Amino acid sequence: MLSTIVNEIVQSGGRAFEVGGCVRDYILSLPCKDLDIEVFDLDADTLTAILEKFGRVDQVGASFGVIKLKANDGTEFDFTLPRRESKTGQGHRGFQVDVDHTMTLAEAAARRDYTLNAIYRCASNGEILDPHGGLADLNSKTLKATSPHFAEDPLRVLRGMQFAARFDMSIDSHTASLARSLRAEYSTLARERVWAEWHKWATRGRTPSCGLRLLESTGWLELYPELSALIDVPQDPEWHPEGDVWTHTQLVCDAAAAIADREELDEFDRTVLIFSALCHDLGKATTTKFVDGRWRARGHCEAGVPLTRRFLESIGCPESIIVVVEPLVAEHLAHANPAQSPKAVRRLSHRLGDATMVQLVHLVEADMNGRPPLPRGLPDSVRQMMEIAGKLNVQKSSPQPIILGRHLIALGHQPDVWFGDVLRACFEAQLDGDFESEAEGIRFLKKTLSNQ
Numbered sequence: 001m002l003s004t005i006v007n008e009i010v011q012s013g014g015r016a017f018e019v020g021g022c023v024r025d026y027i028l029s030l031p032c033k034d035l036d037i038e039v040f041d042l043d044a045d046t047l048t049a050i051l052e053k054f055g056r057v058d059q060v061g062a063s064f065g066v067i068k069l070k071a072n073d074g075t076e077f078d079f080t081l082p083r084r085e086s087k088t089g090q091g092h093r094g095f096q097v098d099v100d101h102t103m104t105l106a107e108a109a110a111r112r113d114y115t116l117n118a119i120y121r122c123a124s125n126g127e128i129l130d131p132h133g134g135l136a137d138l139n140s141k142t143l144k145a146t147s148p149h150f151a152e153d154p155l156r157v158l159r160g161m162q163f164a165a166r167f168d169m170s171i172d173s174h175t176a177s178l179a180r181s182l183r184a185e186y187s188t189l190a191r192e193r194v195w196a197e198w199h200k201w202a203t204r205g206r207t208p209s210c211g212l213r214l215l216e217s218t219g220w221l222e223l224y225p226e227l228s229a230l231i232d233v234p235q236d237p238e239w240h241p242e243g244d245v246w247t248h249t250q251l252v253c254d255a256a257a258a259i260a261d262r263e264e265l266d267e268f269d270r271t272v273l274i275f276s277a278l279c280h281d282l283g284k285a286t287t288t289k290f291v292d293g294r295w296r297a298r299g300h301c302e303a304g305v306p307l308t309r310r311f312l313e314s315i316g317c318p319e320s321i322i323v324v325v326e327p328l329v330a331e332h333l334a335h336a337n338p339a340q341s342p343k344a345v346r347r348l349s350h351r352l353g354d355a356t357m358v359q360l361v362h363l364v365e366a367d368m369n370g371r372p373p374l375p376r377g378l379p380d381s382v383r384q385m386m387e388i389a390g391k392l393n394v395q396k397s398s399p400q401p402i403i404l405g406r407h408l409i410a411l412g413h414q415p416d417v418w419f420g421d422v423l424r425a426c427f428e429a430q431l432d433g434d435f436e437s438e439a440e441g442i443r444f445l446k447k448t449l450s451n452q
């Protein structure tokens, strides 16, 4: 279908190029999600007339140079016309757009953020045209602004963060200074846009640390005070030979990404794991002290919980993720308790609430793997903990109360305020292992009632 459309465009005197993420991904031998095609030397009306032969044309964005085609075979394409964009106000809508089909490739590409996203691929013969040197930058793994237009959208710094994490790149010094000058505009960005980039950082990043280093080198890390507070926070060299808490956090994020790949985690579990890796030691910033000849951070797990919430809310993270990350941060050292008993495991699994033991184990492994040159892998206490969790069937969900209000009603009681106290006592007993089946639970309930 596309080649027929392109033929028609060429016969009408136009030139069609794939451009943007699809060309970058093609060069990197990655699958392409969305095909963006930019058409030169044809005006909007002529292009629309051609596209209408192939399906339904949506011209809503035509004044911005974007024409969408839903082809008769169901495929969808975005056709763009070359355009100049100039900033007229704050936010990503404060732009004046001038569509001009006579622009050169280099001129049109100058509105694009990074050189790696400004490479064209001729839709007729596959020839690569690279007006801003994107290929060399991809080879040297450098994120470089295409032009001073970069500064027109501060979100591009966060786009850079996720590209760095996805493609293992770093930012060039000139672009880093441009990014630094945009810091004050961070507050103008809509949270949904900020979250979209952080989400890509977590779900698509193979080396999340590259994205974090980009934030550091552009001064944008200071916009996230909970993270920047970790820089230079000391750790005991015997437990953490890798260095300060920020260094450890970056290594743990990379280790978490490797575990997410190995375990083929779904998008939700991967997001949870990467953000819990990022946040697991936030509490060390406020709790680290030199005690008894060592740097210690007693209570950092609990102290990290409100900091985790504050940071995640600030980047627009959905509540459904925050409520899972919080208990993981709170419990990331639970395995260090030497006595692993069914009672301890049941109680831990209950404290995890919306999170699961499996999610906790992934975080613990990432935490262990982020301390080079110490050995990687899970400590024996975690294996023991998971063995018990397996027997109790609480690896993937926390224990649910066996004894409920209906059991009290079945014993002839009318619903009353005291129900709550009795049911809580039963659940505590269940967590302690006093009963496991419903029949045993009812016996326990009867005994409790007769003792009252």
Ligand SMILES: Nc1ccn([C@@H]2O[C@H](COP(=O)(O)OP(=O)(O)OP(=O)(O)O)[C@@H](O)[C@H]2O)c(=O)n1
Pocket (backbone or CB within 6 Å): 019, 020, 021, 022, 034, 036, 111, 112, 113, 114, 117, 118, 153, 155, 156, 159, 200
């Ligand atoms: N703030 C932005 C957003 C987008 N673009 C340009 O528009 C293209 C398409 O943007 P988008 O679909 O958001 O991202 P992709 O680069 O395709 O990357 P991804 O794989 O993350 O979708 C980019 O390649 C880039 O050329 C830009 O210059 N500045």
